[in-house]
Amino acid sequence: MTTEATDPTDQPHDPLELGGSVWFQAGTQTLGGAARIALLAAIGDTGSITSAAKAVGMSYKGAWDAIDTMNNLAGEPLVVRLTGGKGGGGTTLTPRALKLIDTFRAVEREHRRFLERAGAAIEGFANDWDLIGRIGVKTSARNQFYGKVSALTRGTVNDEVSLALPGGQTIVAVVTHESTEALGLAEGVAAFALIKASWVVLLVERDDGVPLKLSARNQLRGIVQSVKHGAVNAEVALDLEGGAVITAVVTNESVDTLGLRQGVSAVAAFKASSVILGVKD
Structure with missing residues:
Protein backbone atom coordinates (compact mmCIF):
# COMPACT_ATOMS: atom_id res chain seq x y z
CA MET A 1 0.00 0.00 0.00
CA ILE A 122 -3.55 18.63 5.56
CA GLU A 123 -6.26 21.25 5.09
CA GLY A 124 -4.53 24.58 4.76
CA PHE A 125 -1.16 22.99 3.96
CA ALA A 126 -1.30 24.39 0.41
CA ASN A 127 -1.12 27.91 1.84
CA ASP A 128 1.79 26.92 4.07
CA TRP A 129 3.62 25.38 1.11
CA ASP A 130 3.10 28.53 -0.92
CA LEU A 131 4.50 30.61 1.97
CA ILE A 132 7.55 28.33 2.19
CA GLY A 133 8.16 28.98 -1.49
CA ARG A 134 7.90 32.75 -1.03
CA ILE A 135 10.22 33.00 1.97
CA GLY A 136 12.75 30.85 0.14
CA VAL A 137 13.26 33.52 -2.54
CA LYS A 138 16.76 35.02 -2.34
CA THR A 139 17.33 38.53 -3.75
CA SER A 140 19.63 41.46 -3.08
CA ALA A 141 16.61 43.70 -2.40
CA ARG A 142 16.18 44.20 1.37
CA ASN A 143 12.44 44.88 1.13
CA GLN A 144 10.20 42.09 -0.10
CA PHE A 145 6.42 42.38 0.06
CA TYR A 146 3.75 39.89 -0.97
CA GLY A 147 0.23 40.79 -2.08
CA LYS A 148 -2.34 40.62 -4.87
CA VAL A 149 -2.81 42.87 -7.88
CA SER A 150 -5.71 45.18 -7.04
CA ALA A 151 -5.61 47.37 -10.16
CA LEU A 152 -3.90 47.43 -13.54
CA THR A 153 -3.88 50.59 -15.66
CA ARG A 154 -2.62 50.37 -19.23
CA GLY A 155 -0.52 53.24 -20.53
CA THR A 156 0.93 54.14 -23.90
CA VAL A 157 4.28 52.49 -23.15
CA ASN A 158 4.15 51.25 -19.57
CA ASP A 159 1.53 49.82 -17.24
CA GLU A 160 0.76 50.92 -13.68
CA VAL A 161 0.22 47.99 -11.33
CA SER A 162 -1.22 48.35 -7.83
CA LEU A 163 -0.35 45.62 -5.34
CA ALA A 164 -2.57 45.34 -2.25
CA LEU A 165 -0.61 44.17 0.82
CA PRO A 166 -2.20 42.09 3.64
CA GLY A 167 -1.88 45.03 6.05
CA GLY A 168 -4.06 47.28 3.89
CA GLN A 169 -1.26 49.28 2.24
CA THR A 170 -0.87 49.49 -1.51
CA ILE A 171 2.34 49.56 -3.50
CA VAL A 172 2.28 51.00 -7.01
CA ALA A 173 4.76 49.86 -9.65
CA VAL A 174 5.36 50.97 -13.21
CA VAL A 175 6.42 48.18 -15.58
CA THR A 176 6.53 47.67 -19.33
CA HIS A 177 3.72 46.05 -21.32
CA GLU A 178 6.08 43.15 -22.01
CA SER A 179 6.66 42.60 -18.29
CA THR A 180 2.94 42.65 -17.59
CA GLU A 181 2.35 39.96 -20.20
CA ALA A 182 5.39 37.87 -19.29
CA LEU A 183 4.43 37.80 -15.59
CA GLY A 184 0.74 37.20 -16.33
CA LEU A 185 -0.24 40.20 -14.21
CA ALA A 186 -3.98 40.81 -13.84
CA GLU A 187 -6.36 41.74 -11.05
CA GLY A 188 -6.33 39.08 -8.34
CA VAL A 189 -2.97 37.60 -9.31
CA ALA A 190 -0.54 37.03 -6.43
CA ALA A 191 2.81 38.80 -6.82
CA PHE A 192 5.69 40.13 -4.77
CA ALA A 193 7.36 43.54 -4.83
CA LEU A 194 11.08 44.15 -4.32
CA ILE A 195 12.46 47.54 -3.25
CA LYS A 196 16.10 48.13 -2.40
CA ALA A 197 16.65 49.88 0.94
CA SER A 198 18.75 52.55 -0.77
CA TRP A 199 15.75 53.52 -2.94
CA VAL A 200 13.58 54.32 0.10
CA VAL A 201 13.45 57.93 1.32
CA LEU A 202 12.30 58.65 4.89
CA LEU A 203 10.31 61.70 5.89
CA VAL A 204 8.74 63.04 9.06
CA GLU A 205 5.34 64.74 8.72
CA ARG A 206 4.94 68.35 9.77
CA ASP A 207 3.48 69.19 13.16
CA ASP A 208 0.75 71.30 11.54
CA GLY A 209 -0.62 68.20 9.78
CA VAL A 210 -0.19 69.63 6.27
CA PRO A 211 0.06 66.64 3.87
CA LEU A 212 3.42 65.96 2.32
CA LYS A 213 3.72 66.80 -1.36
CA LEU A 214 6.07 64.46 -3.16
CA SER A 215 6.48 63.13 -6.66
CA ALA A 216 7.08 59.65 -5.21
CA ARG A 217 3.93 57.63 -5.81
CA ASN A 218 4.45 55.30 -2.84
CA GLN A 219 4.20 56.72 0.68
CA LEU A 220 3.91 54.16 3.48
CA ARG A 221 3.36 55.43 7.03
CA GLY A 222 4.72 53.61 10.03
CA ILE A 223 6.60 53.70 13.31
CA VAL A 224 10.37 53.48 13.62
CA GLN A 225 11.25 50.05 14.95
CA SER A 226 15.00 50.40 15.07
CA VAL A 227 17.93 52.55 13.96
CA LYS A 228 21.29 50.88 13.35
CA HIS A 229 24.13 53.33 12.85
CA GLY A 230 27.13 52.68 10.65
CA ALA A 231 30.22 54.77 9.92
CA VAL A 232 28.36 56.98 7.42
CA ASN A 233 24.86 55.58 6.95
CA ALA A 234 22.18 54.19 9.18
CA GLU A 235 19.69 51.39 8.59
CA VAL A 236 16.22 52.41 9.71
CA ALA A 237 13.39 49.84 10.02
CA LEU A 238 9.82 51.08 9.94
CA ASP A 239 6.87 49.03 11.27
CA LEU A 240 3.85 49.23 8.96
CA GLU A 241 0.26 48.37 9.82
CA GLY A 242 -0.39 44.66 9.48
CA GLY A 243 3.06 43.64 10.71
CA ALA A 244 5.16 44.34 7.60
CA VAL A 245 8.50 46.11 7.95
CA ILE A 246 10.20 48.38 5.43
CA THR A 247 13.88 49.23 5.71
CA ALA A 248 15.69 52.33 4.45
CA VAL A 249 19.37 53.25 4.32
CA VAL A 250 19.92 56.95 5.00
CA THR A 251 22.83 59.03 6.22
CA ASN A 252 23.51 59.46 9.93
CA GLU A 253 23.05 63.18 9.39
CA SER A 254 19.54 62.58 8.05
CA VAL A 255 18.71 60.47 11.09
CA ASP A 256 19.73 63.32 13.39
CA THR A 257 17.99 66.01 11.31
CA LEU A 258 14.70 64.11 11.18
CA GLY A 259 14.92 63.02 14.80
CA LEU A 260 14.49 59.36 13.85
CA ARG A 261 14.44 57.06 16.85
CA GLN A 262 12.40 54.14 18.08
CA GLY A 263 8.70 54.96 18.37
CA VAL A 264 8.76 58.03 16.08
CA SER A 265 6.22 58.20 13.25
CA ALA A 266 7.72 58.45 9.77
CA VAL A 267 6.89 57.96 6.10
CA ALA A 268 8.78 55.68 3.73
CA ALA A 269 8.59 57.02 0.17
CA PHE A 270 9.82 55.50 -3.07
CA LYS A 271 9.05 55.89 -6.76
CA ALA A 272 6.79 53.49 -8.64
CA SER A 273 9.65 52.96 -11.08
CA SER A 274 11.82 51.70 -8.22
CA VAL A 275 9.54 48.73 -7.58
CA ILE A 276 10.40 45.38 -9.13
CA LEU A 277 7.49 42.95 -9.45
CA GLY A 278 7.75 39.17 -9.57
CA VAL A 279 5.49 36.14 -9.48
CA LYS A 280 5.98 32.58 -8.30
CA ASP A 281 6.75 30.32 -11.24
Whole structure:
Protein backbone atom coordinates (compact mmCIF):
# COMPACT_ATOMS: atom_id res chain seq x y z
CA MET A 1 0.00 0.00 0.00
CA THR A 2 1.30 3.44 -0.84
CA THR A 3 0.04 6.95 -0.19
CA GLU A 4 1.48 10.11 -1.66
CA ALA A 5 0.62 13.81 -1.58
CA THR A 6 0.21 15.55 -4.92
CA ASP A 7 3.18 17.90 -5.45
CA PRO A 8 1.73 21.43 -5.36
CA THR A 9 4.48 22.69 -7.66
CA ASP A 10 3.12 20.56 -10.47
CA GLN A 11 -0.26 22.35 -10.52
CA PRO A 12 0.09 25.53 -8.48
CA HIS A 13 -3.50 26.66 -9.04
CA ASP A 14 -5.17 23.41 -7.98
CA PRO A 15 -6.03 22.51 -4.37
CA LEU A 16 -3.65 20.16 -2.59
CA GLU A 17 -5.04 16.64 -2.45
CA LEU A 18 -3.95 13.29 -1.05
CA GLY A 19 -3.92 10.23 -3.27
CA GLY A 20 -2.77 6.63 -3.07
CA SER A 21 -3.33 3.07 -4.18
CA VAL A 22 -3.48 -0.42 -2.68
CA TRP A 23 -1.89 -3.63 -3.93
CA PHE A 24 -0.87 -7.04 -2.62
CA GLN A 25 2.72 -8.25 -2.72
CA ALA A 26 4.34 -11.65 -2.42
CA GLY A 27 7.95 -10.97 -1.49
CA THR A 28 9.23 -8.45 -3.98
CA GLN A 29 6.63 -9.40 -6.60
CA THR A 30 3.31 -7.63 -6.98
CA LEU A 31 0.44 -10.06 -6.75
CA GLY A 32 -2.24 -7.61 -7.72
CA GLY A 33 -3.69 -4.16 -7.39
CA ALA A 34 -7.03 -2.63 -8.28
CA ALA A 35 -6.74 -3.57 -11.98
CA ARG A 36 -5.99 -7.26 -11.39
CA ILE A 37 -8.58 -7.59 -8.63
CA ALA A 38 -11.13 -5.99 -10.97
CA LEU A 39 -10.19 -8.61 -13.59
CA LEU A 40 -10.77 -11.42 -11.10
CA ALA A 41 -14.13 -9.96 -10.10
CA ALA A 42 -15.15 -9.63 -13.77
CA ILE A 43 -14.21 -13.26 -14.40
CA GLY A 44 -16.40 -14.26 -11.47
CA ASP A 45 -19.28 -12.21 -12.88
CA THR A 46 -19.01 -13.29 -16.52
CA GLY A 47 -17.39 -16.72 -16.37
CA SER A 48 -15.34 -15.74 -19.40
CA ILE A 49 -11.77 -14.47 -19.82
CA THR A 50 -12.72 -12.70 -23.05
CA SER A 51 -15.71 -10.89 -21.52
CA ALA A 52 -13.81 -10.04 -18.34
CA ALA A 53 -10.85 -8.60 -20.25
CA LYS A 54 -13.19 -6.45 -22.32
CA ALA A 55 -15.04 -5.27 -19.21
CA VAL A 56 -11.86 -3.98 -17.53
CA GLY A 57 -10.27 -2.59 -20.72
CA MET A 58 -7.54 -5.25 -20.99
CA SER A 59 -6.40 -7.31 -23.95
CA TYR A 60 -7.09 -11.04 -23.97
CA LYS A 61 -3.35 -11.82 -23.82
CA GLY A 62 -2.80 -9.22 -21.11
CA ALA A 63 -5.60 -10.81 -19.08
CA TRP A 64 -4.10 -14.27 -19.32
CA ASP A 65 -0.62 -12.99 -18.49
CA ALA A 66 -2.06 -11.34 -15.37
CA ILE A 67 -3.88 -14.54 -14.39
CA ASP A 68 -0.75 -16.67 -14.84
CA THR A 69 1.25 -14.23 -12.69
CA MET A 70 -1.37 -14.23 -9.92
CA ASN A 71 -1.66 -18.02 -9.98
CA ASN A 72 2.11 -18.41 -9.72
CA LEU A 73 2.60 -15.84 -6.96
CA ALA A 74 -0.37 -17.07 -4.92
CA GLY A 75 1.13 -20.55 -4.83
CA GLU A 76 -2.22 -22.02 -5.83
CA PRO A 77 -4.75 -21.52 -8.64
CA LEU A 78 -6.98 -18.47 -8.46
CA VAL A 79 -8.59 -18.94 -11.86
CA VAL A 80 -9.55 -22.33 -13.28
CA ARG A 81 -10.46 -22.95 -16.90
CA LEU A 82 -13.15 -25.58 -17.34
CA THR A 83 -13.58 -27.65 -20.49
CA GLY A 84 -16.44 -29.72 -21.86
CA GLY A 85 -19.45 -30.70 -19.84
CA LYS A 86 -23.04 -29.54 -20.19
CA GLY A 87 -22.12 -25.90 -19.80
CA GLY A 88 -19.62 -26.09 -22.63
CA GLY A 89 -16.66 -25.10 -20.42
CA GLY A 90 -15.77 -21.67 -19.14
CA THR A 91 -13.67 -20.00 -16.48
CA THR A 92 -14.32 -19.88 -12.77
CA LEU A 93 -12.69 -18.55 -9.61
CA THR A 94 -11.41 -20.72 -6.80
CA PRO A 95 -12.46 -20.08 -3.19
CA ARG A 96 -8.99 -18.57 -2.64
CA ALA A 97 -9.65 -15.99 -5.38
CA LEU A 98 -13.05 -15.10 -3.92
CA LYS A 99 -11.45 -14.60 -0.51
CA LEU A 100 -8.73 -12.45 -2.09
CA ILE A 101 -11.33 -10.17 -3.71
CA ASP A 102 -13.21 -9.74 -0.42
CA THR A 103 -9.98 -8.99 1.46
CA PHE A 104 -8.83 -6.45 -1.12
CA ARG A 105 -12.16 -4.61 -1.03
CA ALA A 106 -12.07 -4.47 2.78
CA VAL A 107 -8.53 -3.08 2.75
CA GLU A 108 -9.47 -0.59 0.04
CA ARG A 109 -12.41 0.68 2.12
CA GLU A 110 -10.09 1.25 5.08
CA HIS A 111 -7.58 2.95 2.80
CA ARG A 112 -10.26 5.36 1.55
CA ARG A 113 -11.20 6.20 5.14
CA PHE A 114 -7.52 6.84 5.90
CA LEU A 115 -7.21 9.18 2.90
CA GLU A 116 -10.27 11.10 4.04
CA ARG A 117 -8.82 11.56 7.54
CA ALA A 118 -5.38 12.45 6.19
CA GLY A 119 -6.93 14.85 3.68
CA ALA A 120 -8.67 16.69 6.51
CA ALA A 121 -5.37 16.86 8.41
CA ILE A 122 -3.55 18.63 5.56
CA GLU A 123 -6.26 21.25 5.09
CA GLY A 124 -4.53 24.58 4.76
CA PHE A 125 -1.16 22.99 3.96
CA ALA A 126 -1.30 24.39 0.41
CA ASN A 127 -1.12 27.91 1.84
CA ASP A 128 1.79 26.92 4.07
CA TRP A 129 3.62 25.38 1.11
CA ASP A 130 3.10 28.53 -0.92
CA LEU A 131 4.50 30.61 1.97
CA ILE A 132 7.55 28.33 2.19
CA GLY A 133 8.16 28.98 -1.49
CA ARG A 134 7.90 32.75 -1.03
CA ILE A 135 10.22 33.00 1.97
CA GLY A 136 12.75 30.85 0.14
CA VAL A 137 13.26 33.52 -2.54
CA LYS A 138 16.76 35.02 -2.34
CA THR A 139 17.33 38.53 -3.75
CA SER A 140 19.63 41.46 -3.08
CA ALA A 141 16.61 43.70 -2.40
CA ARG A 142 16.18 44.20 1.37
CA ASN A 143 12.44 44.88 1.13
CA GLN A 144 10.20 42.09 -0.10
CA PHE A 145 6.42 42.38 0.06
CA TYR A 146 3.75 39.89 -0.97
CA GLY A 147 0.23 40.79 -2.08
CA LYS A 148 -2.34 40.62 -4.87
CA VAL A 149 -2.81 42.87 -7.88
CA SER A 150 -5.71 45.18 -7.04
CA ALA A 151 -5.61 47.37 -10.16
CA LEU A 152 -3.90 47.43 -13.54
CA THR A 153 -3.88 50.59 -15.66
CA ARG A 154 -2.62 50.37 -19.23
CA GLY A 155 -0.52 53.24 -20.53
CA THR A 156 0.93 54.14 -23.90
CA VAL A 157 4.28 52.49 -23.15
CA ASN A 158 4.15 51.25 -19.57
CA ASP A 159 1.53 49.82 -17.24
CA GLU A 160 0.76 50.92 -13.68
CA VAL A 161 0.22 47.99 -11.33
CA SER A 162 -1.22 48.35 -7.83
CA LEU A 163 -0.35 45.62 -5.34
CA ALA A 164 -2.57 45.34 -2.25
CA LEU A 165 -0.61 44.17 0.82
CA PRO A 166 -2.20 42.09 3.64
CA GLY A 167 -1.88 45.03 6.05
CA GLY A 168 -4.06 47.28 3.89
CA GLN A 169 -1.26 49.28 2.24
CA THR A 170 -0.87 49.49 -1.51
CA ILE A 171 2.34 49.56 -3.50
CA VAL A 172 2.28 51.00 -7.01
CA ALA A 173 4.76 49.86 -9.65
CA VAL A 174 5.36 50.97 -13.21
CA VAL A 175 6.42 48.18 -15.58
CA THR A 176 6.53 47.67 -19.33
CA HIS A 177 3.72 46.05 -21.32
CA GLU A 178 6.08 43.15 -22.01
CA SER A 179 6.66 42.60 -18.29
CA THR A 180 2.94 42.65 -17.59
CA GLU A 181 2.35 39.96 -20.20
CA ALA A 182 5.39 37.87 -19.29
CA LEU A 183 4.43 37.80 -15.59
CA GLY A 184 0.74 37.20 -16.33
CA LEU A 185 -0.24 40.20 -14.21
CA ALA A 186 -3.98 40.81 -13.84
CA GLU A 187 -6.36 41.74 -11.05
CA GLY A 188 -6.33 39.08 -8.34
CA VAL A 189 -2.97 37.60 -9.31
CA ALA A 190 -0.54 37.03 -6.43
CA ALA A 191 2.81 38.80 -6.82
CA PHE A 192 5.69 40.13 -4.77
CA ALA A 193 7.36 43.54 -4.83
CA LEU A 194 11.08 44.15 -4.32
CA ILE A 195 12.46 47.54 -3.25
CA LYS A 196 16.10 48.13 -2.40
CA ALA A 197 16.65 49.88 0.94
CA SER A 198 18.75 52.55 -0.77
CA TRP A 199 15.75 53.52 -2.94
CA VAL A 200 13.58 54.32 0.10
CA VAL A 201 13.45 57.93 1.32
CA LEU A 202 12.30 58.65 4.89
CA LEU A 203 10.31 61.70 5.89
CA VAL A 204 8.74 63.04 9.06
CA GLU A 205 5.34 64.74 8.72
CA ARG A 206 4.94 68.35 9.77
CA ASP A 207 3.48 69.19 13.16
CA ASP A 208 0.75 71.30 11.54
CA GLY A 209 -0.62 68.20 9.78
CA VAL A 210 -0.19 69.63 6.27
CA PRO A 211 0.06 66.64 3.87
CA LEU A 212 3.42 65.96 2.32
CA LYS A 213 3.72 66.80 -1.36
CA LEU A 214 6.07 64.46 -3.16
CA SER A 215 6.48 63.13 -6.66
CA ALA A 216 7.08 59.65 -5.21
CA ARG A 217 3.93 57.63 -5.81
CA ASN A 218 4.45 55.30 -2.84
CA GLN A 219 4.20 56.72 0.68
CA LEU A 220 3.91 54.16 3.48
CA ARG A 221 3.36 55.43 7.03
CA GLY A 222 4.72 53.61 10.03
CA ILE A 223 6.60 53.70 13.31
CA VAL A 224 10.37 53.48 13.62
CA GLN A 225 11.25 50.05 14.95
CA SER A 226 15.00 50.40 15.07
CA VAL A 227 17.93 52.55 13.96
CA LYS A 228 21.29 50.88 13.35
CA HIS A 229 24.13 53.33 12.85
CA GLY A 230 27.13 52.68 10.65
CA ALA A 231 30.22 54.77 9.92
CA VAL A 232 28.36 56.98 7.42
CA ASN A 233 24.86 55.58 6.95
CA ALA A 234 22.18 54.19 9.18
CA GLU A 235 19.69 51.39 8.59
CA VAL A 236 16.22 52.41 9.71
CA ALA A 237 13.39 49.84 10.02
CA LEU A 238 9.82 51.08 9.94
CA ASP A 239 6.87 49.03 11.27
CA LEU A 240 3.85 49.23 8.96
CA GLU A 241 0.26 48.37 9.82
CA GLY A 242 -0.39 44.66 9.48
CA GLY A 243 3.06 43.64 10.71
CA ALA A 244 5.16 44.34 7.60
CA VAL A 245 8.50 46.11 7.95
CA ILE A 246 10.20 48.38 5.43
CA THR A 247 13.88 49.23 5.71
CA ALA A 248 15.69 52.33 4.45
CA VAL A 249 19.37 53.25 4.32
CA VAL A 250 19.92 56.95 5.00
CA THR A 251 22.83 59.03 6.22
CA ASN A 252 23.51 59.46 9.93
CA GLU A 253 23.05 63.18 9.39
CA SER A 254 19.54 62.58 8.05
CA VAL A 255 18.71 60.47 11.09
CA ASP A 256 19.73 63.32 13.39
CA THR A 257 17.99 66.01 11.31
CA LEU A 258 14.70 64.11 11.18
CA GLY A 259 14.92 63.02 14.80
CA LEU A 260 14.49 59.36 13.85
CA ARG A 261 14.44 57.06 16.85
CA GLN A 262 12.40 54.14 18.08
CA GLY A 263 8.70 54.96 18.37
CA VAL A 264 8.76 58.03 16.08
CA SER A 265 6.22 58.20 13.25
CA ALA A 266 7.72 58.45 9.77
CA VAL A 267 6.89 57.96 6.10
CA ALA A 268 8.78 55.68 3.73
CA ALA A 269 8.59 57.02 0.17
CA PHE A 270 9.82 55.50 -3.07
CA LYS A 271 9.05 55.89 -6.76
CA ALA A 272 6.79 53.49 -8.64
CA SER A 273 9.65 52.96 -11.08
CA SER A 274 11.82 51.70 -8.22
CA VAL A 275 9.54 48.73 -7.58
CA ILE A 276 10.40 45.38 -9.13
CA LEU A 277 7.49 42.95 -9.45
CA GLY A 278 7.75 39.17 -9.57
CA VAL A 279 5.49 36.14 -9.48
CA LYS A 280 5.98 32.58 -8.30
CA ASP A 281 6.75 30.32 -11.24
